[in-house]
Amino acid sequence: ELKVEQNPLFLSMQEGKNYTIYCNYSTTSDRLYWYRQDPGKSLESLFVLLSNGAVKQEGRLMASLDTKARLSTLHITAAVHDLSATYFCAVGRGSRTGGGADGLTFGKGTHLIIQP
Amino acid sequence: DGGITQSPKYLFRKEGQNVTLSCEQNLNHDAMYWYRQDPGQGLRLIYYSQIVNDFQKGDIAEGYSVSREKKESFPLTVTSAQKNPTAFYLCASKGDLEGEAFFGQGTRLTVV
Numbered sequence: 001e002l003k004v005e006q007n008p009l010f011l012s013m014q015e016g017k018n019y020t021i022y023c024n025y026s027t028t029s030d031r032l033y034w035y036r037q038d039p040g041k042s043l044e045s046l047f048v049l050l051s052n053g054a055v056k057q058e059g060r061l062m063a064s065l066d067t068k069a070r071l072s073t074l075h076i077t078a079a080v081h082d083l084s085a086t087y088f089c090a091v092g093r094g095s096r097t098g099g100g101a102d103g104l105t106f107g108k109g110t111h112l113i114i115q116p
Numbered sequence: 117d118g119g120i121t122q123s124p125k126y127l128f129r130k131e132g133q134n135v136t137l138s139c140e141q142n143l144n145h146d147a148m149y150w151y152r153q154d155p156g157q158g159l160r161l162i163y164y165s166q167i168v169n170d171f172q173k174g175d176i177a178e179g180y181s182v183s184r185e186k187k188e189s190f191p192l193t194v195t196s197a198q199k200n201p202t203a204f205y206l207c208a209s210k211g212d213l214e215g216e217a218f219f220g221q222g223t224r225l226t227v228v
Contacts, residue, residue, distance in 0.1 A: 004158075033216060042206060043159075043219045088158055092214075093174075101166060101214060103149050103174055106158035 002027045004091055006107035014115055016078055021110045023072040023089035032072045033090045033104065034063050043088065047074075079114045086111045119143065120220035122207050127225045129194065129201060137192045137223045139207035147210040148190035149217065152176060152203045159206060165190055194225065202227050 003026040013019050023032065031050050035043040047056045049065035049072060056063050060083065062075045072089055086109045092100030120141045129135045139148065147166045151159035161174030165184040179198025184190055190209075194201045204224050208217040 031214075042221045045216045045218065048216045090159075093161065100210070100217065101147065102172070103151075103161040103164045104159070104217065105161070105175075108156070108158045111156075 002091065002093060002105045004089060004105050004107040006087075006089055006110050008110060009108055010111045012113045012115065013076075013079055015080055018078065019076050021074040021076075021087055021112075023074070023107055025070050025072075025089075025091045025105075027070075027091065028067075029070075029091045030067060031092065032065050033100070034072070034074055035088045035090065037086045037088065037109070039086075046087075074110075076112075081114050081116060084112055084114045120207060120209055120218060122205075122220035122223050124223060125221065127223055128228050129225060130228060132196045134193055134195050135225065137194070137205055137207075137225070139190045139192065139220060140188055141190075141207075141209045141220075142188060143209055143211060143218070144187070145209035145211040145218075146187070148184070149208040149210075150174075150180075150182065150190070150192045151206045151208065153206060153222075154203050162192065162205075201225055 005024045034046040037043050047063040052067040054065045060077045065072045088106050088109045090104040090106045093102045123138045149164040150162040153159050160176050162180050163182040165171035171184050181193045206222045207220040210217045
């Protein structure tokens with residue numbers, strides 16, 4: 001059974017600080033997805049990591065993928081209040097490449113609160 | 117604008133009643149998915165369809181049914197057999213089976 005584990009599940013941090021969210025998964029997969037969810041809202045795609053060693057950056061967020069370690073990280077640099085949200089990582093079910101044609105398995109999410 | 121539309125946004129169900137959640141997309145995507153989200157939890161896959169007239173069970177299909185008669189539409193019925201249906205339901209679609217999924221705005225279902 002595919003398992004996707006995120007930690008921490010809850011994170012409260014101050015503006016201006018740096019922090020990293022970790023995502024471990026239990027199966028072979030060449031790709032991993034990160035999503036953001038605001039309270040009561042749908043999911044917004046942040047990053048699609050397509051291969052081992054992939055690194056993507058958007059503003060203060062940077063995501064990386066290590067397929068050998070089955071680990072992805074989401075790094076937040078100089079956090080600002082607008083980044084407060086819940087962040088999910090997800091891996092494809094079934095497919096060897098992890099693309100998610102058969103749907104995605106999600107972690108439980110990291111609830112991030114950034115305080116002034 | 118292209119996108120995924122779910123309706124209604126809020127839905128209330130009485131005990132023993134079947135209800136149907138609508139999901140329509142105009143992105144010309146082949147694959148569509150239904151997920152359930154419980155408070156403080158990640159999403160869990162209910163059903164998915166990679167092509168018209170075909171669909172597969174996900175991880176928590178019991179008590180749910182779907183149809184895929186048109187490419188644009190993938191309705192989800194929550195039957196009376198689903199004992200704990202109160203949740204946030206999200207529909208998604210993919211144009212590239214190996215690419216990212218795009219989500220609708222969700223339907224919040226409450227049993228009264």
